[in-house]
Structures are given as C-alpha cells and as structure tokens.
Amino acid sequence: MNQQTYPRRRWLSVLGLFAIGSCLNPISVFAKKPDAMEAIAKIVGSVAPKDGRVKLVIPPLVENGNLVVLKVVVESPMTAQDYVKAIHVIAEGNPLPNIFSAFLTPRSGTANITTRVRLAETQRVWAIAHMSDGSFWQGYAETLVTLSACTEAI
Amino acid sequence: MSKTSRTSITMPAQAKKNSVIEIRAIAQHDMETGFRYTEAGKLVPRDIIRFFTCRYNGVEVFKAEFHPGTGANPLIIFTTVATESGTLQFEWQGDDGYEAVNQSQITVT
Numbered sequence: 001m002n003q004q005t006y007p008r009r010r011w012l013s014v015l016g017l018f019a020i021g022s023c024l025n026p027i028s029v030f031a032k033k034p035d036a037m038e039a040i041a042k043i044v045g046s047v048a049p050k051d052g053r054v055k056l057v058i059p060p061l062v063e064n065g066n067l068v069v070l071k072v073v074v075e076s077p078m079t080a081q082d083y084v085k086a087i088h089v090i091a092e093g094n095p096l097p098n099i100f101s102a103f104l105t106p107r108s109g110t111a112n113i114t115t116r117v118r119l120a121e122t123q124r125v126w127a128i129a130h131m132s133d134g135s136f137w138q139g140y141a142e143t144l145v146t147l148s149a150c151t152e153a154i
Numbered sequence: 155m156s157k158t159s160r161t162s163i164t165m166p167a168q169a170k171k172n173s174v175i176e177i178r179a180i181a182q183h184d185m186e187t188g189f190r191y192t193e194a195g196k197l198v199p200r201d202i203i204r205f206f207t208c209r210y211n212g213v214e215v216f217k218a219e220f221h222p223g224t225g226a227n228p229l230i231i232f233t234t235v236a237t238e239s240g241t242l243q244f245e246w247q248g249d250d251g252y253e254a255v256n257q258s259q260i261t262v263t
Contacts, residue, residue: 067225091223095189099223107215107235109174114231118187118223 036090036126039097043088043128044136054139056089056127065119065149070099074111074129074137078104084111086130093123118149156251159183163244163256169236171262179206180229181246181254187222203228203248211240236262 040049057071076084083106089099102113111129119125122144129137164178181203188200200222208216215234244256 089223094223095187096222098221100221101219102230102232103217103219104232105215107210107213107237108233109235110233112231112233113218114229115218116225116227116229118225 033092036092036097039090040088040126040128040138043090043130047134047136049128049136049138051138053137054087054127054129056125056139056141058125058141058143060143062119062143062145064147065121065145066147067116068119068143069114070117070125071112071114072102072127072129074127076111076129076131078106078109078111080106081132083108083132084129085132087111087113088128088130089117090126090128091117091119091123092125093119093121095120099125119143119145120148121145156253158252158254161244161246161254161256163242163258165242165258165260167259168261168263171236171238173236174233175236175260176231176233177208177242178229178231179208179244179256180227182227183248183252185220185222185224185226185228189222201249201252203246203252205245205247206230207245207247208232208234209243209245210234211238211242236260238262 053075055073058068062068072087074084084104087102090097091099099117100115104111124140124142126138126140159182161181166175169175183203186198186201190198192198202222203220206218207214216232218230220228239260239262242258242260246254
C-alpha cells in the first residue's frame with residue numbers, strides 16, 4: 001500500500017519544483033526567443049550581425065509598458081561612402097517582435113533615433129543596424145516591465 | 155474613405171548651412187495593435203500608422219516603418235543636415251486609408 005504512493009509523491013515533488021522554478025525564472029519558461037531570432041534572420045539574411053557600434057537606451061525599470069522611450073545611437077561617420085542604411089528594433093517578448101524600422105540616408109547627419117514603444121513583458125530588446133557596406137551590427141538592452149502592454153481588455 | 159488626425163512637427167526655422175538639425179514628429183493616433191480583445195471577446199482589428207516619410211525639397215531623406223509595437227501617439231525624433239533653404243514635407247500613411255501631411259519651411263544661411 002505504502003509503496004504505491006511513493007511514485008506519486010516523487011512526481012508531485014518534481015511538479016512542485018518545476019512550478020517554483022517557473023515562478024523564479026518566467027522568461028526561460030515562456031521564452032519567445034525563436035520568434036525574435038526569426039525576425040532578425042529575415043532582416044540580416046545570411047550575414048551574421050556583429051556586436052558593437054549600436055547603443056540602445058531604454059530605462060532598466062519600466063512601470064508602464066505601454067509607452068517606453070527608446071533611443072538608438074549608431075556610431076557612424078554618416079558620409080556618402082559610409083553611412084547607416086537602416087535601423088531595426090526587435091523585442092524578444094512582444095507578440096510581434098518587430099517594433100519599428102528607420103531608413104536613413106547620408107543626409108541624416110547622425111544615426112540617432114528616439115521613439116516610444118510598447119513592451120509586453122520583462123525582456124531583452126535588440127537593435128540591428130544595416131550599414132551601407134552591407135554589414136550588420138547589433139546591440140541590446142535589458143528591461144524590467146511591471147505593467148505589461150497589450151494584455152488589457154477594452 | 156480616407157481619414158486623418160492631428161500631426162505636429164517641431165524643428166528649427168533657421169539653421170546654419172551643413173549643420174545637423176533635430177526634427178520631432180508626433181501624430182495623434184491610437185495605434186490599435188490588433189492583439190486586444192473587447193469584453194465580449196471580440197478581437198479589435200489592427201489600426202496603426204505604417205509609414206512616415208520626410209522629404210527635403212522633394213528628396214527623401216528619412217523614412218520610418220511602424221509596427222504594432224510602436225506606442226500610441228507615435229513620436230519620432232531624428233536628424234537631418236540643413237543643406238539649403240526650402241520646404242520639408244512630412245507624410246504619414248496608415249491602415250484604413252489614413253493619411254496626413256505636414257509642411258515646414260526652413261531658412262539656411
């Protein structure tokens with residue numbers, strides 16, 4: 001009789017541990033990273049983006065994910081020979097990873113863009129810069145969101 | 155059925171030649187994501203501004219594409235080089251035939 005209950009106890013304790021684990025680390029359990037990676041792959045194609053040159057600024061702690069000020073700065077001389085063609089912003093945790101894309105020209109002078117975005121949850125946000133020579137550079141920022149966007153009903 | 159809303163541009167009216175000027179563009183728009191439901195459980199269709207274009211005397215110098223991840227009342231701050239006096243035209247295009255156009259004059263010395 002006793003022996004029959006042991007496997008169930010063990011199973012319940014495993015389940016309990018998993019539940020505690022998922023509370024402690026919700027990102028790893030509900031990761032939507034493949035979506036974001038797919039969105040990035042669509043932008044860069046077969047070229048591997050390099051780290052650096054792109055600086056993404058978002059507040060580390062966001063109270064309301066509905067309106068988050070986001071700034072992207074790309075290091076570039078912005079001359080006719082060497083300039084930033086496009087900047088794409090990708091959020092790992094949003095239902096649709098693409099947030100916005102900006103298309104620049106040498107006449108932009110600088111590659112600084114500021115806008116306001118929605119963030120669905122605590123996540124990592126990526127910025128991908130497409131240079132005129134065809135190379136891609138990436139940068140990211142982590143943020144903690146207390147009130148999520150897009151979940152409320154109207 | 156085309157619709158429009160209030161849009162506004164903030165930029166300097168005068169600038170030195172070849173200096174970098176900052177332009178702030180903002181539009182009044184809900185940017186409905188298409189991911190929200192009403193209390194009755196009906197999906198609210200997507201209704202967003204998709205494109206923003208800036209033309210400097212007819213030459214396209216900046217373009218942005220928005221997705222539902224852009225916040226309500228989209229604001230975009232960018233820069234351009236003041237090359238010559240003239241008109242900057244800003245065009246917004248969105249779902250459901252949304253269109254808005256702004257024009258600003260600049261004097262370059």
